Amino acid sequence: MTGPLDRERARRVPPLLVGLALLCIPSPDAFASESIRIGVGLTSSYTDNLLQYSDEQVRQFTEGTAPTHYSIESIDDGVWRPALSLTWETEGSQGRGREIRLSGSGEFHARNGTADFRSMGLAWRESFRGEGRLALSGSYIPSYYLRQLFDEDVPTGAGSRYRRADFSLLVGSVGWTQPLADRVRGEISYRYEHRGYNDDFLERTSQTHQGEAGVEWLRPRGGRLELHGGYRTSIAKADDMDNIANDDPDIGYHGLVAGVGGRLTILGHRRPRTGLYGSYEVARRSYGSQVAGDVSHNGREDTRQEIEVGVRGEPNARFTARAFYRHEGNRANFPAGGGAALNPGSYDENQVGIALDWSAVLWQSQPTAVEGDDSEGVDGARP
Secondary structure, eight states, X not given: OXXXXXXXXXXXXXXXXXXXXXXXXXXXXXXXXXXEEEEEEEEEEEESOTTOOOHXXXXXHHHTSOGGGOOOSOSSEEEEEEXXXXXXXXXXXXXXXXXXXXXXXXXXXXXXXXXXEEEEEEEEEEEOTTSOEEEEEEEEEEEEEEEEEEOTTSOTTSSOSEEEEEEEEEEEEEEEEEEEETTEEEEEEEEEEEEXXXXXXXXXXXXXXXXXXXXXEEOTTSOEEEEEEEEEEEEEOOOOSXXXXXXXXXXXXXXXXXXXXXXXXXXXXXXSEEEEEEEEEEEEEEEOXXXXXXXXXXXXXXXXXXXXXXEEEESSSSEEEEEEEEEEEEEEEOOTTOOOTTOTTOEEEEEEEXXXXXXXXXXEOOOOOOTTOOSSOOOOOOO
16 A cells, blocks of 8 residues: 555646647647547467566475465466557548547456556547647556565564565656658657555655657558667655665666667558567666665666567458567676575566457547638548
8 A cells, every 4th residue: 555645646647748738729620520439459468477586586486485475376377458448539631630548458367366457548649730749648557566575674573574565656658759751750758657655665666757769760551660769767765764774775776778669561551461560678777776785776787678579460440460479588787796685686578479459430520621721521530
């Protein structure tokens, strides 16, 4: 459970997002047509390391030598991710348009229900004349299970000193996309994250800021290539307010992030069509803990990498299917003579799965002429 202060912070919406949203409100005659679209998605996958344990932790769990350190039934698991969205879309003259999407999703596990969670989101995308585009989004997860963690505040002899660590997650982002040349687009974005931990781990409550810039090249008949890079910093509370100095870990960090992604159509430039896609992400994390006893973070340097490849098919305008493989790995490096037992920062996780998405127009207005537009009307239907 989070404290009152953390719950209040989680309710805040970055003022910048509100101000930008107000600037996007057009005059009543700015749009020619509108529609409401429903989207349904289901992803089924298998992971070989659900909570991203290190090799030594996997061995310890398998041998059963420390049962109080774990609250799961198995290291691997099957995962189901249903999703539902409702989108209001508008279209006007000279590229003007808007999308407002409300969404909800969940993650449910076959053997480890303790790790189930649900999320909700709201996204706003505004397209302007000249092909510039503003995107704002926010999402919220009420409770996300991390794992069992050592709690130094539990007295020796009072039972297990490992407690459940979970947090609420609030995310807000804003981005601007602008054409740079023929079939070339640039983007800048900012992302804010607030993690509010339960009462046993208030010192881990943190605020994260990430800024990025990227460029995307579009192929004439389908496909794209995208590069991006930025900087990420996380500021942790590092104090559980128990009036004992230097006994809490500081999980704050900073470092560079970068990635490359692409998609290529291999069969059919119009539906039905099939394509390949892939992405690679890398991030560095330098932890800033100055607490001598914080061996899990003092002087620690991490390198995290993620790669995903897959096949994507679009048999028609409403249905999309893809099969994917994803690998995520992290390597935690500690100063000479340091490091935490079992090195919990290093891990490898592999996932394989299938994702199905379907969408349809629930309602659509009749297109009408837009003031200042010479056309007879704009069809609001989208393929």
